[in-house]
Amino acid sequence: MVKLQKDIDAIRINTRTEELAACSSTSVGVTRLPFTVESLKAERLVEDWMKAAGMTVRKDALSNIIGRYEGKDPTAPVLMIGSHLDSVIEAGKYDGILGVITGIEVVQTLKDNGIILNNPIEVVGFCDEEGVRFHSTFLGSKAIAGTFTAEDLERADGQGITIAEALKGIGIADPYAYREASRTPEELFAYLELHIEQGPVLEKENEPVGIVSGIAGATRFYFEIIGKPGHAGTVPVAIRQDALLGASDLISYIEHIAIKNQPLVATVGKLNVSPGASNVIPGLVTGTLDIRDLNVDRKKKAIDAILTESERVAKARGLQIRFEQVMEADPVYCDDRLVAVIEESISELDGSVISLVSGAGHDAMAMADVTNVAMIFVRCKDGLSHHPDEYVTVEDMGAGARVLYSTVIKMATKQY
Structure with a gap:
C-alpha cells in the first residue's frame, strides 16, 4: 500500500469511542436504545464527525444516519461501510460503534490525502441492530435492504410504544415513508462492515485482525x-x-x-x-x-x-x-472476491490471514439481501462482548482501520 502523507489516526478513533460511550442511560457500561435521547445525542456526534470528513449527511425515515463522500462519478454504485449505533443493556463501548467510527476515519483519511475514488462511499450508522427495545433485530439495515415492513412499524416495546410512535417522538414526521430508505442492488457496489470479534480466536492466534467467511x-x-x-x-x-x-x-x-x-x-x-x-x-x-x-x-x-x-x-x-x-x-456467506481483497490487504500489512465464522448476527446479514457483503473482525480482550469490560487496544483499532482503508482502495481499482 502506498505510504500516506496523513495516516489513519487510531487515537482519534479511540477518543470518539469514548465520546459515544458517554451517550448512555446507565452509568454502568453503555445502554443506548434506539429512538431515545441517548441515540439522538450519539447521532449528533456522528453527524459532526461525518461532516468534518467531507461527507454530506442525511437521516432516513428509520433514523439511520448516512454520510456520503462523493465519487468522481456520482452515478456509480455506492460502496457502503456501516455498523450499528445502538447497544444492549449495560454493554461495552465497541460493539457496532467501532465499525461506524472506523468507516468515518477511512473517509477522513481519504479526504486528508486528497483522494477521491470513482465510486461514492457512504458510511451508515444503523439505528437498531441489537433488537433489545422492540425484540426484532436489524431494523435499520432491513430498511436499507428493502426487507422492513409496515407490520414491523407496529412492533411495541415494553411500555407499549410502537416503532412508528417512537420515530415520531424523535421528529420523524412520517415513519411510513420507510420505503424511501431502501436501496436497489444496482445502487450498491458492496457492503463492508468492521466489527469486534466478540470471541477469543484472534487473541488466541495473537492477531489483531481477521476475515469473516460467513455468518452462522x-x-x-x-x-x-x-x-x-x-x-x-x-x-x-x-x-x-x-x-x-x-x-x-x-x-x-x-x-x-x-x-x-x-x-x-x-x-x-x-x-x-x-x-x-x-x-x-x-x-x-x-x-x-x-x-x-x-x-x-x-x-x-x-x-x-x-x-x-x-x-x-x-x-x-x-x-x-x-x-x-x-x-x-439463514446463514450468510461473505463474497469470495471481497474476502480475497481483505486477505491481500492483511498480508500486505504483515498480518496472518485468519478466517473466522461469526456466530453472532450482524447488519451484514440483512444487507446481504441487497448486495455482496464482507466483514473484518478486530481482536477484543478475552473475547468479551456485551459487557462493560469489553475492550480493544488503540493499536488494534489502528490495525483494523488500515485493513479497511486498504480494502476500500483496492476495491476502487479492481473490477467486480
Whole structure:
C-alpha cells in the first residue's frame, strides 16, 4: 500500500469511542436504545464527525444516519461501510460503534490525502441492530435492504410504544415513508462492515485482525418438559416423573451434539422450573434452545438428533417433551472476491490471514439481501462482548482501520 502523507489516526478513533460511550442511560457500561435521547445525542456526534470528513449527511425515515463522500462519478454504485449505533443493556463501548467510527476515519483519511475514488462511499450508522427495545433485530439495515415492513412499524416495546410512535417522538414526521430508505442492488457496489470479534480466536492466534467467511444461521426453539410434581420427601426417586432431571438429560445431550459437530454451537440460555420450591419435585420445565452453524445440513442433522433424543428421554422418564420453533435465520456467506481483497490487504500489512465464522448476527446479514457483503473482525480482550469490560487496544483499532482503508482502495481499482 502506498505510504500516506496523513495516516489513519487510531487515537482519534479511540477518543470518539469514548465520546459515544458517554451517550448512555446507565452509568454502568453503555445502554443506548434506539429512538431515545441517548441515540439522538450519539447521532449528533456522528453527524459532526461525518461532516468534518467531507461527507454530506442525511437521516432516513428509520433514523439511520448516512454520510456520503462523493465519487468522481456520482452515478456509480455506492460502496457502503456501516455498523450499528445502538447497544444492549449495560454493554461495552465497541460493539457496532467501532465499525461506524472506523468507516468515518477511512473517509477522513481519504479526504486528508486528497483522494477521491470513482465510486461514492457512504458510511451508515444503523439505528437498531441489537433488537433489545422492540425484540426484532436489524431494523435499520432491513430498511436499507428493502426487507422492513409496515407490520414491523407496529412492533411495541415494553411500555407499549410502537416503532412508528417512537420515530415520531424523535421528529420523524412520517415513519411510513420507510420505503424511501431502501436501496436497489444496482445502487450498491458492496457492503463492508468492521466489527469486534466478540470471541477469543484472534487473541488466541495473537492477531489483531481477521476475515469473516460467513455468518452462522440460527434456529431457536422454545421447549417445555411436563412431568408430575410431588412431595420431595415421600416419592421414591426411582419412580419420579421429574421434569428437571429430564431437562438435565437433554441439556447434557445437547452439549454432546455440539461438541461432536463443532464448530456448531448450541445454547440452552433460559430455564424456568415450576413449581420452584425446595421440597417439591419439579413438574414443569420450560426453556430456550439456540443452535447456530454456517453449515445448514449439519445444523439440521444436529436438531434432528436432539429432537429424537428428547423422545427417548420422555419415554424413559414418563414425561412429555414439546419443542416449538420460534426463529429461523439463514446463514450468510461473505463474497469470495471481497474476502480475497481483505486477505491481500492483511498480508500486505504483515498480518496472518485468519478466517473466522461469526456466530453472532450482524447488519451484514440483512444487507446481504441487497448486495455482496464482507466483514473484518478486530481482536477484543478475552473475547468479551456485551459487557462493560469489553475492550480493544488503540493499536488494534489502528490495525483494523488500515485493513479497511486498504480494502476500500483496492476495491476502487479492481473490477467486480
